[in-house]
Amino acid sequence: MAGKFEIYKDKAGEFRFRLKASNGQSILASEGYKAKSGCTNGIASVRKNAPDDARYERKTTESGKFRFNLKSGNHQIIGTSESYESESARDNGIESVKKNAPDASINDTTD
Secondary structure, three states: OOOEEEEEEOOOOOEEEEEEOOOOOEEEEOOOEOOHHHHHHHHHHHHHHOOOHHHEEEEEOOOOOEEEEEEOOOOOEEEEOOOEOOHHHHHHHHHHHHHHOOOOEEEEOOO
16 A cells, blocks of 8 residues: 545644555644645645655754654745654655655545
8 A cells, every 4th residue: 555645624724734654654744724725735745855865854853852854945844754763763754755755645534
């Protein structure tokens, strides 16, 4: 089973997406979008930028956990990971986004 994007509405009524790996684990989450079209454009941007390692910003949180952001060509953040316990787990998350995002299906739960 391949990865999939899920489009959903948050408590504030904004559209968001999350990318889930084939095992169902969420590996990337978006910001909130006022319009669904912004959300679908965000998914298109993730698909386009995910294979490019230079688009990943690897970070360490103040509490010593590890995260990453996926950025577009204009350096805007288009997705953020969960927190990981180790650098290697974070790097595995990045590899999972690279592998899953380009061909992931879309499940729109807002219809």
